[in-house]
Amino acid sequence: MTKLFAGIEGGGTKFVVAVGRPDGKILAETRIPTTTPEETLSRCVDFLQAQADALGSLAAIGVACFGPLDLQPASVNYGHILSTPKNGWSNADILGSLRKAFDVPISIDTDVNGAALGEWRWGAAQGLENFIYLTIGTGIGGGGMLNGNLMHGLLHPEMGHIPLPKDDDAISVCPFHDDCFEGLASGPAIEMRWGVKAEELPVGHPAWEVEASYIAQALRSFICTLSPQRIILGGGVMAQAHLFPLIREKTLVELNGYIQSPEILKRIDEYIVPVALDGKAGILGAFALAEQALKK
Amino acid sequence: MTKLFAGIEGGGTKFVVAVGRPDGKILAETRIPTTTPEETLSRCVDFLQAQADALGSLAAIGVACFGPLDLQPASVNYGHILSTPKNGWSNADILGSLRKAFDVPISIDTDVNGAALGEWRWGAAQGLENFIYLTIGTGIGGGGMLNGNLMHGLLHPEMGHIPLPKDDDAISVCPFHDDCFEGLASGPAIEMRWGVKAEELPVGHPAWEVEASYIAQALRSFICTLSPQRIILGGGVMAQAHLFPLIREKTLVELNGYIQSPEILKRIDEYIVPVALDGKAGILGAFALAEQALKK
Numbered sequence: 001m002t003k004l005f006a007g008i009e010g011g012g013t014k015f016v017v018a019v020g021r022p023d024g025k026i027l028a029e030t031r032i033p034t035t036t037p038e039e040t041l042s043r044c045v046d047f048l049q050a051q052a053d054a055l056g057s058l059a060a061i062g063v064a065c066f067g068p069l070d071l072q073p074a075s076v077n078y079g080h081i082l083s084t085p086k087n088g089w090s091n092a093d094i095l096g097s098l099r100k101a102f103d104v105p106i107s108i109d110t111d112v113n114g115a116a117l118g119e120w121r122w123g124a125a126q127g128l129e130n131f132i133y134l135t136i137g138t139g140i141g142g143g144g145m146l147n148g149n150l151m152h153g154l155l156h157p158e159m160g161h162i163p164l165p166k167d168d169d170a171i172s173v174c175p176f177h178d179d180c181f182e183g184l185a186s187g188p189a190i191e192m193r194w195g196v197k198a199e200e201l202p203v204g205h206p207a208w209e210v211e212a213s214y215i216a217q218a219l220r221s222f223i224c225t226l227s228p229q230r231i232i233l234g235g236g237v238m239a240q241a242h243l244f245p246l247i248r249e250k251t252l253v254e255l256n257g258y259i260q261s262p263e264i265l266k267r268i269d270e271y272i273v274p275v276a277l278d279g280k281a282g283i284l285g286a287f288a289l290a291e292q293a294l295k296k
Numbered sequence: 297m298t299k300l301f302a303g304i305e306g307g308g309t310k311f312v313v314a315v316g317r318p319d320g321k322i323l324a325e326t327r328i329p330t331t332t333p334e335e336t337l338s339r340c341v342d343f344l345q346a347q348a349d350a351l352g353s354l355a356a357i358g359v360a361c362f363g364p365l366d367l368q369p370a371s372v373n374y375g376h377i378l379s380t381p382k383n384g385w386s387n388a389d390i391l392g393s394l395r396k397a398f399d400v401p402i403s404i405d406t407d408v409n410g411a412a413l414g415e416w417r418w419g420a421a422q423g424l425e426n427f428i429y430l431t432i433g434t435g436i437g438g439g440g441m442l443n444g445n446l447m448h449g450l451l452h453p454e455m456g457h458i459p460l461p462k463d464d465d466a467i468s469v470c471p472f473h474d475d476c477f478e479g480l481a482s483g484p485a486i487e488m489r490w491g492v493k494a495e496e497l498p499v500g501h502p503a504w505e506v507e508a509s510y511i512a513q514a515l516r517s518f519i520c521t522l523s524p525q526r527i528i529l530g531g532g533v534m535a536q537a538h539l540f541p542l543i544r545e546k547t548l549v550e551l552n553g554y555i556q557s558p559e560i561l562k563r564i565d566e567y568i569v570p571v572a573l574d575g576k577a578g579i580l581g582a583f584a585l586a587e588q589a590l591k592k
Contacts, residue, residue, distance in 0.1 A: 082556050083556050130448070130449040130450065146442040146443060146445075146449070147442060147445040147448065149442075151442070151522075151523070152426070153442070153522055153523025153524055154555075154557050154559055154560070155556075157520065157521055157522065157523050158554065158555060159521055161516075161520040161551075162516070162517040162520045162521060163460065163517055163550070164459065165459055165460065165475050166461065176553065177550075177552060177554070180520075217459050220457075220458070220459055221517055221521070224453065224454045224456075224476075225455055225517070225518060225521045226449055226453065226521065227447070227449030227450045227451050227453050227454070254459070254473075255457075255472075256472045257472065258472040258473070259450075259451065259454060260364060260378050260379050260451075261450050261451055263450055264450070
């Protein structure tokens, strides 16, 4: 019987569930709308059981889920969603629901750490031990690896909420902070400030200079704090490929030669890069989490 | 013969060299002024050899040194100081000079990572896997552990150079950045702004409100980026114990309830703490690095 990995990419509007081979080849995939935790998770379980019956046995499950999540293995709430504005999902026991249904190793992490792991396994971060992955879209989130392990801590990074110096006309859309990266530079922030959806702003519009400046400030902050070997940028806003040269140039200006690394000073094009897996990073990240679960 | 550890704390004005027991008990210590690399390092070697002859054999050496340092084991410049304004020290081969003299395991890291390791082994970070250690004095530097390993990456963190939102009367003393943590909040920044040395400013002076605000912004940035389990603050400026309650209060305001962790929301007094080893963190950190070298 074929050894199968299962991946679940849990988002606020939909759950993507897939079964595939250990090499990342997806054999079956479905999308389940995010309703109540009970309904959503039981539909995930049903799909995986049906696929396992048809295709072979599940060897491991990886879950890359929206948060905030309790990721401390010693905690009684390990694998639960913490308090969230998403109706009905506060304290939802994601890991426990799956453990009840499947007696295989299961690994859970944040959606961004999952995507980061996907990029490490099959995408733009292969061979690295220290990198960050940022998604800049409806929200801004970050994850990555340090010393070869996914970033965890007290909880998990919330990179969208670092403070940034803001310009005089800045508007923050974050209900918590008037000066955070997400508040100033997420897709909704662009729309609020310029009165037009980000994807409708033309190349060359002054909005992009402002956007690239905020992103460059944030990257300088992450570089000085973490010293990553590479920075991978994804998400809806970063689909604007013309942003990359602007961001690279402004990041060099921000750092102003302080970090003496040829990777930054001479090879910035390979240092700040787009996602390689694009729309697949999430579900492939969940597969990579399954692979990790099996190794533990 | 007693097993001895050697520790070297390399600074811009002096090197502290000590020999001691594996439990951190210092048996002999000296201070050597930082002159040329050749002279300074050969005096370190001479002291250690004399102590080893008198007290027993050296089992391992730990070096916590000013930077920037090349800390990539695979690099040809591993253990060298990189380009530095400190006259004569650019490209100084710290590790190589010691390896020529001693055939024992040697571990080298930044001064701040060394101090962080000292706090982990014997001080305020015992039992933690994720924490940061910041020194706020003549300069501002940071290190710490992530997933149980000292923070490394492309180079090493330069936490003093993250950008911060600045107030209208801000003055930066950093020659590279007009908006960085070190530029705005180091000892020399306080003196430049208020015209008086930090240690001469009385408790209750408005300078301390400004200082605590900058530090709180920086801590929010590090918390959102790294999610540490604890933050340890040392250095000359932090000798002002009255700063701690101000910093804790302002950090809570900065985060504004976004990070839902009881460690932060309910136990901030145990979350943002002073160094426990005080003036000894550097040399004890070097001992802890020696211990690490022996385990590798």
